[in-house]
Amino acid sequence: MAKILACSDIHNNLRAVRQLRSLEGNDFDALIVAGDIGSENTNEVFDLLQTFDCPVLYVFGNWDRRLGHRQKFGERCHHIHLSPVAVEGLNVVGESVDGIDPEWESLRLANDTGDPIAIAAARRKHIEQQRTELSTAVNAQRPERTIVVSHYRLTKTKAFLPDIPLFLFGHIHRFEDTTYRGQRFVNVSALDKKVIVAKKGLRAKQVGYRYINDGSYVIITHTERTGFAIDPRRFNPDFSGWDRIEGIFSSSATEVE
Numbered sequence: 096m097a098k099i100l101a102c103s104d105i106h107n108n109l110r111a112v113r114q115l116r117s118l119e120g121n122d123f124d125a126l127i128v129a130g131d132i133g134s135e136n137t138n139e140v141f142d143l144l145q146t147f148d149c150p151v152l153y154v155f156g157n158w159d160r161r162l163g164h165r166q167k168f169g170e171r172c173h174h175i176h177l178s179p180v181a182v183e184g185l186n187v188v189g190e191s192v193d194g195i196d197p198e199w200e201s202l203r204l205a206n207d208t209g210d211p212i213a214i215a216a217a218r219r220k221h222i223e224q225q226r227t228e229l230s231t232a233v234n235a236q237r238p239e240r241t242i243v244v245s246h247y248r249l250t251k252t253k254a255f256l257p258d259i260p261l262f263l264f265g266h267i268h269r270f271e272d273t274t275y276r277g278q279r280f281v282n283v284s285a286l287d288k289k290v291i292v293a294k295k296g297l298r299a300k301q302v303g304y305r306y307i308n309d310g311s312y313v314i315i316t317h318t319e320r321t322g323f324a325i326d327p328r329r330f331n332p333d334f335s336g337w338d339r340i341e342g343i344f345s346s347s348a349t350e351v352e
């Protein structure tokens with residue numbers, strides 16, 4: 096049996112990672128991060144994730160544009176972009192379209208004629224090329240036992256990854272578990288999920304808004320006999336004494352401890 100913890104969208108929120116750490120034990124075969132780690136305290140985030148005592152497999156998202164594809168964050172951390180890692184009878188592989196990709200950087204320089212249309216065309220070609228590489232890497236070894244991880248939900252997967260049973264993604268901060276044409280798509284949702292609140296009975300406009308982090312993630316188990324089971328979990332913080340404020344995001348709000 097394989098047991099995997101999958102999360103996403105950390106957005107530099109170290110406290111959210113500490114909360115996750117305090118909620119879960121060391122019985123995972125792997126940890127998966129579906130992007131948006133954040134580039135402000137990346138090393139601290141990975142140091143904490145590595146305390147789970149298992150490989151940390153990640154892809155990049157739009158918050159990770161300043162991070163290098165080949166940057167090293169620790170012995171146990173693996174950027175799984177086009178690069179499968181074996182986990183208890185499964186393979187886990189990913190796709191990063193964000194971050195500093197040395198292959199694209201050299202292509203971009205070679206194509207730098209000052210023509211933005213030519214650059215855009217080269218970029219599209221490069222992404223297509225990566226999809227082909229991903230498809231080749233996946234189909235080379237038991238695609239029916241492979242999990243594909245990306246930050247944005249992949250589309251048209253029946254065309255280039257037809258035998259993959261499970262896709263994990265993030266970016267949209269909402270848990271989702273859907274099956275489409277026999278393939279399962281799970282939004283593992285956000286560890287960093289700030290809910291704006293105001294003290295019950297007080298006039299928020301006068302005393303200011305606060306936030307409570309209601310992060311969520313999933314636990315994935317896999318057995319040969321029963322296939323994949325997805326168990327969504329959340330921090331479930333105590334909202335008693337607070338009113339949730341919908342439709343407002345206050346960047347000056349401080350966290351309720």
Ligand SMILES: [Mn+2]
Pocket residue numbers: 131156157158246265266267
């Ligand atoms: Mn994102």
